[in-house]
Every structure is written in C-alpha cells, then in structure tokens.
Amino acid sequence: MIQNWKRWGAIVLFFPLALLTLELILRTSNPPALRYYRDVKLLHAYHPEYGVTLEPNESRFVRHYADLWQGQFTTNSLGLRGLEEPIAGKQKLVCLGDSLVMGFGVSDEDTFCSILGGSAQNGKNYQSLNLGVDAYGSLGSYKRLKDMSGKIDNIKTVLFFISPNDFTMPEELRAQGILPDDENDALHENDPVWKKNFRIQFELTRLSYLLQALKLAYEQTKVKFSQTKYLVSADTKLLTSSPLVYLRETFILPIKHQKCEEKDEFICPTPLQNLNVICSDSPIDPNSLEPLPETTTRAYDLMITLSKEKGYKFVPVILPMQIEEVYCRQVGKYNALGSYAIRAKKYLDSKGIQTLDVLPYTDKMCGREFTLNGKTKKAGIQDYYIPGDGHLTKLGNLWAAESIAHALKEIK
Numbered sequence: 577m578i579q580n581w582k583r584w585g586a587i588v589l590f591f592p593l594a595l596l597t598l599e600l601i602l603r604t605s606n607p608p609a610l611r612y613y614r615d616v617k618l619l620h621a622y623h624p625e626y627g628v629t630l631e632p633n634e635s636r637f638v639r640h641y642a643d644l645w646q647g648q649f650t651t652n653s654l655g656l657r658g659l660e661e662p663i664a665g666k667q668k669l670v671c672l673g674d675s676l677v678m679g680f681g682v683s684d685e686d687t688f689c690s691i692l693g694g695s696a697q698n699g700k701n702y703q704s705l706n707l708g709v710d711a712y713g714s715l716g717s718y719k720r721l722k723d724m725s726g727k728i729d730n731i732k733t734v735l736f737f738i739s740p741n742d743f744t745m746p747e748e749l750r751a752q753g754i755l756p757d758d759e760n761d762a763l764h765e766n767d768p769v770w771k772k773n774f775r776i777q778f779e780l781t782r783l784s785y786l787l788q789a790l791k792l793a794y795e796q797t798k799v800k801f802s803q804t805k806y807l808v809s810a811d812t813k814l815l816t817s818s819p820l821v822y823l824r825e826t827f828i829l830p831i832k833h834q835k836c837e838e839k840d841e842f843i844c845p846t847p848l849q850n851l852n853v854i855c856s857d858s859p860i861d862p863n864s865l866e867p868l869p870e871t872t873t874r875a876y877d878l879m880i881t882l883s884k885e886k887g888y889k890f891v892p893v894i895l896p897m898q899i900e901e902v903y904c905r906q907v908g909k910y911n912a913l914g915s916y917a918i919r920a921k922k923y924l925d926s927k928g929i930q931t932l933d934v935l936p937y938t939d940k941m942c943g944r945e946f947t948l949n950g951k952t953k954k955a956g957i958q959d960y961y962i963p964g965d966g967h968l969t970k971l972g973n974l975w976a977a978e979s980i981a982h983a984l985k986e987i988k
Contacts, residue, residue: 595786602785610789612641617788619649622778626719627771630655630678630709644962645969647683654727657706658684660693662728669693669702670728672717673737674757676897677708681967688968691977702732713742713757714875715765721879725886733889735932735980736879740897740916743872751806753798762871844942845906846956853900855909862922865915873923880927891987892924893932895976897966902938902957930987937979946971 606614615638623629632655639646652661657678662668671677671689679687693704707724709716717736725731743758755763764770781788814821868876876892883890894917896902904911914935921931944955953959960972968976 599784599786602789609641610785610792612639613792614785614788615639615649617782619651620782621655622775622782624775625723626712626716627774628709628711628778629720630657640965642964644965645681645967647681647686650684654724656724657687657708658690660703660705662705663703665730666703667700667730667732668705668728669733669735670705670707670721670724670731671735671737672707672721674708674712674717674739674741675710676739676895676967677737678706678710679708679967679973680710681962681965682970682973686970686973688973688976688980691974692981708737711757713761714872715758715761718875718878718882722882725882731886731888733891733984734879734883735891735893737893737895738917738920738931740913742916743869743919744916748806748810751802751809753802758869758871758875762869765871844956845903846942846958848899848903848958851900853903853911855904855907855911857909859910860912860915860918862918865919865922868919868923872920876923876927880929889987890929891932891984892920892929893934893980894921895934895980896938899957899961901935902941902960905935905938906942906957932980932983932987934976934979934983937975937983940979941975944971944975 602610615636619631619634619636619638620628621631630651632651632653635648635650637646638649649657650659651657652659654662669692671692677687677689679689684690687706689704689706689708693702705728707720709720712720721734721736739757741757743756745754745756745759764774777791781791867873880890896905896914898911898913901911901914917933917935921933924931938957941955941957941960945952946955946959947953948959955971960969960975961967962969
C-alpha cells in the first residue's frame with residue numbers, strides 16, 4: 577500500500593517538474609522559431625474594454641520569424657508606439673487603426689505616423705501620436721479612441737485607417753474559419769463567457785512561454801487542417817467538373833524563360849511575381865456592392881459622434897493595403913479587392929464625412945530611387961510592401977507619410 581502511494585506521488589510530482597523543466601528550457605534557449613511570437617506577445621497586455629492593448633513602457637527588438645523584417649519596438653507610458661510622450665497643450669494628430677498603422681515591419685521612428693509628426697498641417701505643427709494596435713476592427717478602434725481621448729489633451733485631427741480586414745474576407749479564407757475583425761467582434765461583444773476565457777488564456781500564455789508555444793501549435797494545426805480540407809474540397813470539385821483542367825494545372829508546370837538582355841531592364845509598372853492579378857476595365861459600381869455590416873456602421877457612427885463631442889476633425893483614410901489594387905491602378909484599370917474602400921466611402925459620404933483616398937498617390941511609387949543594402953535602385957510596387965506579409969516597408973511608410981500629408985491639404 578505504501579509502495580502504491582509512493583508510486584502515485586512520484587507520478588503526481590513528475591508532471592509539474594517536467595512542465596517547469598520545459599518552461600526553463602524554452603526561456604533559456606528562446607528558439608528563433610518561437611522568439612518572434614514571444615516578443616510580440618510580451619508587447620501586448622490585456623484590456624478589459626477592448627481586449628488587447630500595448631504594454632506601457634516596453635522596449636524590444638523584434639525580428640520576424642521568416643526574416644522578412646526587423647526593428648525596434650518601443651511603447652510610452654500610455655502604451656502608444658514610440659518613446660515620445662504627449663506634450664501638454666500642443667495640438668495633436670493621432671493615427672488610429674490596426675497593425676499597418678501600428679507599424680509592424682519597421683522601427684519606431686520609421687512608421688508613417690511618426691514621420692507625419694514632422695509635417696506641418698495648415699501651417700501648424702502637430703504632435704503625431706500612434707494609437708494603432710494590431711488586429712483591431714472598427715469597434716476596437718472606436719473603444720481605443722474613446723479611452724485615449726480621456727488621456728490625451730488637445731487632439732485636433734484623428735486619422736482612422738480603414739482596413740479590408742475589418743469587414744471583408746476572401747471566400748477561401750472564410751472557408752478555413754478565418755473571419756473579418758468586425759464579424760469576430762459581433763460574435764463575442766456580448767458574450768461574457770468568451771471574454772472571461774479569453775482573458776484567462778491571454779494572461780496564462782503571456783505568463784508562460786510553454787503554454788504560448790502549445791497554444792500556437794494548436795492554432796497552426798487548426799489552420800493547416802482547415803487549409804487541407806479546403807484544398808481537398810476545391811481539387812475534388814475541379815476534378816469532377818473539369819478533369820482535363822485539373823490534370824493540366826496539377827501536373828504540368830509552365831517553364832518561364834528570361835532573356836538575358838531583360839535582366840537589368842526596369843519596367844514601370846513592374847510585373848508582380850507569383851501573382852495572377854485580374855484587372856477590370858470598368859470601375860466597380862458602388863450600388864452593386866453589399867452595404868457594410870451593422871457592427872461596422874455602428875462603430876463609424878460612434879466615432880463620428882465622439883469627434884463632434886470632443887471637437888476634433890475625424891478623417892477616415894483609405895490607404896491601399898493590397899498590392900493587386902495598386903498594380904491595377906498603375907495600368908489604368910481597377911481591381912475587385914478595392915470594393916471594401918468603395919463600400920466604406922459610400923456609407924461615410926451618406927453621413928457627410930469626407931474620406932481621404934491615398935490610392936491616386938500610388939502613381940508616384942513606380943521608379944522612385946531608394947537605397948537598399950548600400951545600393952541605389954528604382955522602386956517597383958513590391959518594394960513598398962513586405963512580401964507575403966502585407967505590411968509597409970521603410971520605403972512604404974515614407975511614401976505613405978508623404979502622400980497622407982499632401983492629401984490632408986485637400987480635406988476641408
């Protein structure tokens with residue numbers, strides 16, 4: 577009997593000891609494959625009102641797990657990106673939105689919001705503050721703005737960057753269970769059980785490297801399973817409907833030849849590698865598109881009302897975030913991915929709110945000279961966006977800041 581108790585006691589002690597050992601191994605080794613996710617996790621903190629915010633007074637050098645980008649990521653005492661604190665009494669311009677605004681892809685001083693701080697608007701110098709937090713939808717942005725409006729004085733202009741991720745999602749991704757941010761907010765906004773569970777898992781995975789690694793592995797397994805399920809379904813459908821097309825696309829790969837004399841030739845606009853971009857000759861009819869979802873319009877209405885109460889100028893910004901849309905613009909055509917901007921603009925126009933559309937300024941992208949790794953080259957569209965990631969490069973942030981500053985002059 578005593579031997580059995582000893583055996584069970586050893587088993588009970590073994591598992592906590594094993595977990596503690598794995599935790600120490602992960603913290604000590606900090607494997608490169610997980611380091612990026614760990615650094616990003618520790619940059620964030622739980623917020624009872626809008627879920628996730630940035631941890632105040634943090635400073636980390638973040639390197640992307642696939643080496644797509646790296647940069648210094650710092651937050652001030654309010655949890656805003658950058659070291660600069662709000663200057664009492666000075667007129668302020670704030671940037672509001674998701675990860676593109678927050679500035680994944682570059683260091684603090686290279687985000688377009690930071691660069692905007694050096695630009696004069698209407699002959700006046702503004703302090704520029706970055707309220708962006710990754711994965712925010714429209715409702716999250718409103719809650720963030722409301723919170724910070726009580727902590728930052730003399731806000732004169734709010735630039736709210738509309739993201740396609742807020743209320744649109746390609747069907748292939750939706751089939752994999754990936755939903756737009758506003759749709760996710762609508763599902764969980766009034767669900768106290770989900771909020772409680774979210775807080776528990778957020779705090780535990782922030783505390784424990786091991787739990788975060790296990791959660792990450794679980795989520796990636798779910799995504800892989802959904803992707804495989806979708807691909808099998810799509811291939812089966814194609815095989816049964818068009819077997820010859822299936823065989824050609826699956827087993828016959830076209831060979832691309834490049835002429836030697838074309839290697840140094842610069843083409844403007846530059847072709848997009850590995851992308852089959854479909855452009856339309858005609859613009860999209862706004863009346864043919866679905867109206868915005870209720871969660872999105874409610875968030876817009878709340879931001880408009882708040883701007884009137886606080887007395888600042890609310891400027892929704894349409895900053896092109898999809899490279900296909902930019903390419904079609906540069907060849908004088910249109911792309912269906914731009915429909916999200918048309919839907920948003922139509923609603924905001926009906927509310928008497930003027931939007932700032934930066935798409936026309938993409939005409940200045942192609943052929944711009946810049947320095948990369950000590951060499952001067954001419955920029956193509958893809959030099960402005962991080963490949964496979966979608967965020968802006970250092971050059972992309974510089975272009976965005978210049979374009980926004982110029983376009984702001986047209987806002988009445």
